[in-house]
């Protein structure tokens with residue numbers, strides 16, 4: 454059972470500043486995750502409250518968790534709470550998955566919910582909140598037919614999917630910008646609440 458208000462905003466007091474929409478940022482274990490503070494900072498500037506949910510693998514040195522917790526003012530979540538614990542975050546008004554790995558995209562599309570991040574993603578579409586995903590998947594993995602099927606399935610669920618990004622350097626040895634803010638644009642573009 455969700456706890457969203459009719460206006461789709463978090464109830465007063467839950468998110469600290471009543472009326473601000475609450476964004477879940479789901480972070481997966483891709484190298485580019487080291488820059489996820491760019492997405493969190495941009496979301497805060499656009500007046501979202503932000504809570505970060507990391508996959509267990511992403512907590513294994515992929516980004517500066519202390520810096521991100523300082524930015525959001527909230528602990529990063531990765532494990533399920535115990536039944537007796539209160540909900541650490543309010544329910545989401547939107548979800549951004551960035552970076553999204555091959556592994557998480559395929560498991561999410563298959564309906565696997567064996568981590569908090571995947572459970573949150575599997576539930577999000579059913580809650581009716583907008584979900585945007587920025588994949589970071591190398592070409593060799595992206596060629597796998599299961600990956601193509603997963604993207605197709607997620608699109609069919611209404612998930613907004615950013616442009617392909619390999620995370621690999623171009624011929625000049627330079628890696629392209631990830632375009633973190635695209636996740637926010639996808640959430641607030643046409644069709645968003």
Ligand SMILES: Cc1cc2nc3c(=O)[nH]c(=O)nc-3n(C[C@H](O)[C@H](O)[C@H](O)COP(=O)(O)O)c2cc1C
Nearest residue numbers: 481482483484508510511554555556557589590620
């Ligand atoms: C340094 C490093 C960088 C990685 N970068 C990527 C990446 O960009 N995309 C990807 O799909 N997997 C990447 N991986 C592999 C994932 O970490 C691995 O598949 C992991 O199981 C993903 O877990 P998660 O989806 O639960 O976060 C990387 C692994 C390492 C060690």
